[in-house]
Amino acid sequence: MIYMGCDYQEGAFPQILARYGETNLVQQPGYGEDVWTKRARDLIRAACRAPEAEVHLLVGGTQTNSIVLHGMMRSWEGAICCDTGHINGHEAGAVESKGHKVLVVPGKDGKLSAETVEAYMKDFKADDSWMHCPQPAVVYLSQSTERGTLYTLAELEAIRAVCDRWNLKLFCDGARLAYALEGVGNDVTLADLARLCDVFYIGGTKCGSLLGEAVVAKPGALPCFFTQQKQQGAVTAKGRVVGIPFEVFFENDGALYREAGRTGVRTAQKLQDAFIAKGFRIDAKSPTNQVFVTLPKDVAERVAEKVIYSTWKVNDDGSRFCRFCTCWATTDEQIDAIIALL
Amino acid sequence: MIYMGCDYQEGAFPQILARYGETNLVQQPGYGEDVWTKRARDLIRAACRAPEAEVHLLVGGTQTNSIVLHGMMRSWEGAICCDTGHINGHEAGAVESKGHKVLVVPGKDGKLSAETVEAYMKDFKADDSWMHCPQPAVVYLSQSTERGTLYTLAELEAIRAVCDRWNLKLFCDGARLAYALEGVGNDVTLADLARLCDVFYIGGTKCGSLLGEAVVAKPGALPCFFTQQKQQGAVTAKGRVVGIPFEVFFENDGALYREAGRTGVRTAQKLQDAFIAKGFRIDAKSPTNQVFVTLPKDVAERVAEKVIYSTWKVNDDGSRFCRFCTCWATTDEQIDAIIALL
Amino acid sequence: MIYMGCDYQEGAFPQILARYGETNLVQQPGYGEDVWTKRARDLIRAACRAPEAEVHLLVGGTQTNSIVLHGMMRSWEGAICCDTGHINGHEAGAVESKGHKVLVVPGKDGKLSAETVEAYMKDFKADDSWMHCPQPAVVYLSQSTERGTLYTLAELEAIRAVCDRWNLKLFCDGARLAYALEGVGNDVTLADLARLCDVFYIGGTKCGSLLGEAVVAKPGALPCFFTQQKQQGAVTAKGRVVGIPFEVFFENDGALYREAGRTGVRTAQKLQDAFIAKGFRIDAKSPTNQVFVTLPKDVAERVAEKVIYSTWKVNDDGSRFCRFCTCWATTDEQIDAIIALL
Amino acid sequence: MIYMGCDYQEGAFPQILARYGETNLVQQPGYGEDVWTKRARDLIRAACRAPEAEVHLLVGGTQTNSIVLHGMMRSWEGAICCDTGHINGHEAGAVESKGHKVLVVPGKDGKLSAETVEAYMKDFKADDSWMHCPQPAVVYLSQSTERGTLYTLAELEAIRAVCDRWNLKLFCDGARLAYALEGVGNDVTLADLARLCDVFYIGGTKCGSLLGEAVVAKPGALPCFFTQQKQQGAVTAKGRVVGIPFEVFFENDGALYREAGRTGVRTAQKLQDAFIAKGFRIDAKSPTNQVFVTLPKDVAERVAEKVIYSTWKVNDDGSRFCRFCTCWATTDEQIDAIIALL
Incomplete structure (x- = not known):
């Protein structure tokens, strides 16, 4: 058969398993303070041309989406999301379980557009009772999307501009980011994402690791995030398990x-x-x-x-x-x- | 140095890494439906002499404690815990983040006793306003404890009896269960835990796996648990990553x-x-x-x-x-x- | 002007204010144990032809909707609601703030139909990944609706049948129930609601009280509800403030x-x-x-x-x-x- | 008998009921935008010598404590509270239900001291793993306390100084504030509380109103609070019901x-x-x-x-x-x- x-029906790149093996009995601190995870963070910052970025390693996509969105929002805030967005469907209500409404807008081929977000915000504020509603605070999108499509750089720039106009933050779910970066006609780089998004993540699980997602955040975008991660059960005691794959992914210029x-x-x-x-x-x-x-x-x-x-x-x-x-x-x-x- | x-400063047993390698490119379904995870569940049921038990694989200890306790309780219920219990201290308020109060009782050498739980419940119900308080629903304990100590079988039996008297459930945190089972003078087996606890877990991370905790639950104790796990970001898409370690741990009679x-x-x-x-x-x-x-x-x-x-x-x-x-x-x-x- | x-721009029926005055200095227990609240509960049970029903008095509509739905659901469950349903719009994400997704289905003139709920459930279960989604557990509807329309008895019976088929509970928001009961052509009585719904409420605030909503629940539908109410800050210490209006409303056969x-x-x-x-x-x-x-x-x-x-x-x-x-x-x-x- | x-076994001051009656059929906007509530806010600001303060009216004490603390904290933060503090006991875990741990410190005669808070914070930060713990963010105290005692002005000043040193906020539960202000030997005024606390509230329910608590907050201390209140079901549609009592309490110089x-x-x-x-x-x-x-x-x-x-x-x-x-x-x-x- x-x-x-x-995209998660095999294990991992043999190079990752090999690195687990080579480092296996080397004693190192837990919770992401090991040398490999530190190096992975540095390599990611370099790949993103974002020397100030904060890099946090989590285990899987649903976990990352819900914890990051929770960290980006206050309790009365919600995330604008395309109808086909992953957080709106097959994440078992993870975002809602942390108290936030997913604010659904219609998409096209799996994508939001700057225009639909703009229209949503205009309608929202036109309602006299907007203070009676969850406050839109973050725009959530996926690159590549749940329909396999890609945002162009111009589209992302336009969405960013809408975010700036309405004081919204931008979060990009990169569970399948490897396939986006190498997608046909793609013109969006890691550096673009680091520049345009408040937070995005580089998917590991679906891209050749056993597990792991690397969150890249602008300084201050995710305050006290270690404690948040810990509180949500998203810190791996042996941080190496998620650090090593990203070291292997991003050494040699991310080859x-x-x-x-x-x-x-x-x-x-x-x-x-x-x-x-x-x-x-x-x-x-x-x-x-x-x-x-x-x-x-x-x-x-x-x-x-x-x-x-x-x-x-x-x-x-x-x-x-x-x-x-x-x-x-x-x-x-x-x-x-x-x-x-x- | x-x-x-x-107990999480090395990687994993080489046998576990080897199994990752041997199975690496074999395609299997995700989310714990792979052959190795299924076998791991069967092996654990056998080791626990609990053919009806439900076995769920999660990633780490804080995650397991908070999700399992949330699954065992309704929103107005709380968990009785020894003052030194892990959920009361270094889990960043994970249990509270899911809405439940940790109900602290004094311990001795890291242990609860049947007497302190009994006294707690008597005092609780003696308060005319007990309906104004979070309702105690679960007793949480650790084997071995945060102080390295062990419950004897007699102590656990006594706690179970108190639980039955007051309609409480019993949950045992087994993050360090390997060291408990082989502890000096230990007389508590996996089968005892499976019999006495509503839910307990067999620690992997601290006991020689890269990650993974195996929850063993009486039938019905954790309803709809896959959805709960998913909602809390605790399902690994490549379930093999947590299944294989437990297969390796528990084949050959758990050697x-x-x-x-x-x-x-x-x-x-x-x-x-x-x-x-x-x-x-x-x-x-x-x-x-x-x-x-x-x-x-x-x-x-x-x-x-x-x-x-x-x-x-x-x-x-x-x-x-x-x-x-x-x-x-x-x-x-x-x-x-x-x-x-x- | x-x-x-x-419908909340005046105070209350003078008869209610008068009763506050007449009883004002009579000492009575708090938290709904006063004689007037007890009588109000009895009168409501009688008006509903539901001698076994539990009656709980809360303060306002958003509070009642979110606390009751939370009490009817487990943490991984969601409520099916018409797109124009009040909980989906102007309640500031109250239901989500308690962890539950509002599962939106298209309505017509503010109403759900048995057919749309049936279709929703069929589609839901047809998705191989339905366990990855919030589980539908309750159907929420309003009588009268947010568009002023009414469900007929036949329509409610049909929805109840769908609920039974899919193991869903039925909750009716009766914030404007007085206007529904006296609506042109209405054929749904309090007794019908008590029979068909697991829980519904009789609106006070919009119907002539200063405040107060009376929840009518089938036995067991809202376990340990006093503690739930208290936890959610929805118990009035001076229970008389919400009890007296319902006593006045429902004495004299609810005149x-x-x-x-x-x-x-x-x-x-x-x-x-x-x-x-x-x-x-x-x-x-x-x-x-x-x-x-x-x-x-x-x-x-x-x-x-x-x-x-x-x-x-x-x-x-x-x-x-x-x-x-x-x-x-x-x-x-x-x-x-x-x-x-x- | x-x-x-x-202190909630009678109704309300007849003057309050009379005002309800006099204003009863005057049409006014809902949600606290009526003339009486606006005047109540102004009177409270004047009584507190705090012209910039934000005043929010809620229904009861447990509701106020949990919503205000939730609004003052991020999700990973907790509130320091005396062992006998109301939020630690008879509020049914309301604070935890919003995700926050109550961080208990020993009290004396129902009171916290600056020294115990200072010692708590020192111990907290001395733990190498403090990032694995809920972060203390607010000090909660009651004036008068659950044991009937009073903080002196000097004691409150000292606690404020500790708060400043450790970057903590200060919240005072004033459910029984009337009795504190007139307490034997009291030297703490409303203006002192408004100056020293980030947020405090003036109790209505226990002090002669049918219901209502008036929250007084420094500007910015409770961002977007109307939406928070609404989300938590704590807005009364007929805001006059909580506004009028405070108008009556605080007109005539608060007589x-x-x-x-x-x-x-x-x-x-x-x-x-x-x-x-x-x-x-x-x-x-x-x-x-x-x-x-x-x-x-x-x-x-x-x-x-x-x-x-x-x-x-x-x-x-x-x-x-x-x-x-x-x-x-x-x-x-x-x-x-x-x-x-x-």
């Missing part, structure tokens, strides 16, 4: 993190091209590692015998709207095998 | 978990014996891997040049109340080197 | 509560009839005390000189979508004065 | 609020003097409206036939440690009747 259902992205994108694009060549319906062409396609009933069923993919909707004619998700570990052999089934 | 400050405990206890006892032989003050002899001793000023300073240990109090005469903490990775060479400094 | 902006409703509905209908006679646009005719109308620019401005009403939207042609809200205290003189301005 | 169990205090204190002192004259044990002489005494068994029983008082402890010899609580409504006839029973 070939698994294409998501491994780029490789993760390139492999995921290349294999996904190959598959997407095959879907297009076969004439299957693609609503929004993906530049990253998630491919969305509507497969005819017979094809969908034939593929399902050998490949596990995500079915998001079964249409009345039996065709299926599906997601295929590649990753850093996907091989050409796997893609070729799937193509052979089409 | 020798680190004896805590590796026992070895972890034995090594930690043996080296700690050797050090404690040396302290006693030197005539240093030991307030409560520890049967486990944490040794508490008052070192004279000159000794404390001499040792500090080569060993990192925890100083809990500096007395007026310059002597120090210290904790030395061994673990699964501590070597005789390290202990001998410390003894040579005394 | 005539205030028609909402005063009916009078409140009748006055509000009669005056609103008179105004609505005048709007219709003038040919102003009414999207959905209201059977209760809230009238929604689109006034031409010149009329809107002329009326605004003498009447304070709510403008919900200013259209491009300057016409305004407005709400006029009458209440128990509205007089024919006020209505005639407004009509004279049209 | 004479009720002396607490009625002083009268409330004087009556409560005078009657309590008369009773306390009788206890002393009879030779009953008084551990700490109360200068306010709460009298604590140990009554011999026979006296306690004889009194209990005609008077409801609070028994805090039954001693082994049958004697009882009791609280008698007078208030603004207590009469000399009631006190004389009790004295006649001694």
Whole structure:
């Protein structure tokens, strides 16, 4: 069986496991004060051209989204989020569990636009009773998005400008950031994100680590964050477990993190091209590692015998709207095998 | 430098890293549905003689304590805890952050007693205004305790009886359970804990894993727990990262978990014996891997040049109340080197 | 100036103030154990034909909605609510502040339908990842709704059936219940609500009391509710302040509560009839005390000189979508004065 | 039966009920924007010699304590409180329900001292792991205290100095402030509290109103507080219900609020003097409206036939440690009747 259902179905880059092994019995302090985690933080700051940035390592995406948003907001504040945003759906109400409303605005192809945020804020303030409502405080977006799409630099700059106008903060969920950075046509760098966002994170789990997400925050954006992390059960006692992967990712100028992205994108694009060549319906062409396609009933069923993919909707004619998700570990052999089934 | 400050200053048993490596590119579902995690759950159920138990894998101790207690309680309920209990001190208010008061009762050598819980409940209900107070719902204790001590089976049975009398649940924090199970004079087994506790957990992080805690719950004790875990950011997408260590610990009849405990206890006892032989003050002899001793000023300073240990109090005469903490990775060479400094 | 902006711009029925005065220096226990509150509870149980019901008195609507929903749900659960539902908009995220997601479904004229709830639940369970989502646990609706409309008995019965099918609880926000009970064509009684809902409340603040909402719950639906109320700061030490109004409302077979409703509905209908006679646009005719109308620019401005009403939207042609809200205290003189301005 | 169990067993000053009546049908905006509430705010600012202060009206004490503390703290912060402090005991964990740990320090006669707070902070920061703990952010105290005692101005100045040294805020619970202001030997004025505290409140419920507490905050101390209040269900739609009592209390230079205090204190002192004259044990002489005494068994029983008082402890010899609580409504006839029973 070939698994294409998501991007966390293998372990980690062998280089990461090797580093665990090489350092294994070296005694070091816990809680992120070990030498490897410190180096990882420095490497990330360098990669982001943000020498003043604070870097915090957490375990997973839902955890990171909810704790960071909680840290960026006061209790009466909420986060503006696209209808398809991850925090609005499959995070089990994590943001709400910390007391904040997710303020949903309509998206397009998984993306917010500066215009929709602007319109939301205008409507919000036009309501005489706006003080009776949760106060919008943060704009949440994902790069790449839950639909595999990418924000352009111009789009992010425009959203930042809206944020400045309305005194909103900007947070970018980078669970799949490796695939965004290497996405087709991408023009947004780590340095851009560090400059434009108050906080963003560099995904590890979906990009070739066993676990780990690296939060990059402007100074002061996440006050007393260690205590916040600890309070939310998001500090790993053996900080090395999340520090080492990011050291390995970002040493050598970030070569491994780029490789993760390139492999995921290349294999996904190959598959997407095959879907297009076969004439299957693609609503929004993906530049990253998630491919969305509507497969005819017979094809969908034939593929399902050998490949596990995500079915998001079964249409009345039996065709299926599906997601295929590649990753850093996907091989050409796997893609070729799937193509052979089409 | 020798680190004896805590039990998470090395990585993991090489066997665990090896298993990560062997399984690394095998594709499996995420979120704990992989074959290794499933096997780990079965092995734990067998080790606990609890075929019906639910086993949930989380990342770390603070996370586990707060999420499990939240899952065991309704919003108006609180947990009875010894003054030195971990949830009352160094967990950054994690339990309170989920809305519950920690109801503190005085302990002795780090332990609750059935009598103090009984007295607490009697006083509680004797107050005409008890409905104006957080309702005690769970008794929290640690095995081994934060002071390195152990509950005997008789003590646990007595606490359970008090719980039954007052309709309280019992939760045992087993962050250091390996060292408890192999503690000097211990008579409490995994099966006893599974029988007496509504929920307890088997510590991984401090016992030779990179991370991971295995929660063992009576059926129904933690309803809808996957969603709870997810909501609290405590599900690892690549569940294998916490599943594999427990598979390795508990295959072969739990040989590796026992070895972890034995090594930690043996080296700690050797050090404690040396302290006693030197005539240093030991307030409560520890049967486990944490040794508490008052070192004279000159000794404390001499040792500090080569060993990192925890100083809990500096007395007026310059002597120090210290904790030395061994673990699964501590070597005789390290202990001998410390003894040579005394 | 005539205030028609909402239904809390006067004080209370003089009969309620009189009762405060008559009982003022009589010493009684606090926290709802006074004789008047006890009698109020009995009268409400009788009016609801629900001798087993638990009756709890709270202060205001937002407080009641959030505390009751919190009490009906576990921490990982959410409430299904119509897009225009009060808890989704102007309650400042009160439900989320207690940790629960408001699960929004599209409404029509301010109402949920059994069909939309059924469809929501089907879609929810059809998602393979439903365990990654907040679990729907309660259906929230308002009688009368935020758009002044009413559920028919058949509609409520159908929603109850959907709730039963999916194991959902039903909660009805009755902040404006007096106006619903006396609404044009209403066929839903207090007894029907007590039978169909797990919990509902009888609004006091908007219906002629200074403050107070009476929660009616099936036995066991709100466990340990006094402690919950206390924890959430929703117990009035001098319980008489909320008990007495309900005693006055519901003695004499509920004559005063009916009078409140009748006055509000009669005056609103008179105004609505005048709007219709003038040919102003009414999207959905209201059977209760809230009238929604689109006034031409010149009329809107002329009326605004003498009447304070709510403008919900200013259209491009300057016409305004407005709400006029009458209440128990509205007089024919006020209505005639407004009509004279049209 | 004479009720002396607490200070909320009567209604309100007739002057307050009269004002409700006089203003009853005057239409005014809701949510505290009515003319009477605005005037009440101005009168309070004047009485506090704090023209810049923000004044917010809430309903009751537990509500006020928990919402104000939540507003003064970030999520990882806690409040330092005396062991006998109201928020630590009989508020059902309200502060914890909003996520904050109550950090308990030992008190004497119901009071914190500058020294204990200083020692607490020194110990806190001396712990290497202080970042793993909830961060102390506010000092909570009550004037008068739960034991009827009073802080002197010098004591409050000293506590303020400690707060400044450690960057702590100061909050004073004034549920019984009327009785404190008129307490025997009191030297703390409203202006002192407004100057020394970041936030304090002027109790209404226990001091002669049906309900209501008036929060006085330094500018900026409670950001966006209306939304916070609304979110926590603590805004009364008919704001007049809490505004009018404070208008009546504080017009005429606060004559009625002083009268409330004087009556409560005078009657309590008369009773306390009788206890002393009879030779009953008084551990700490109360200068306010709460009298604590140990009554011999026979006296306690004889009194209990005609008077409801609070028994805090039954001693082994049958004697009882009791609280008698007078208030603004207590009469000399009631006190004389009790004295006649001694």
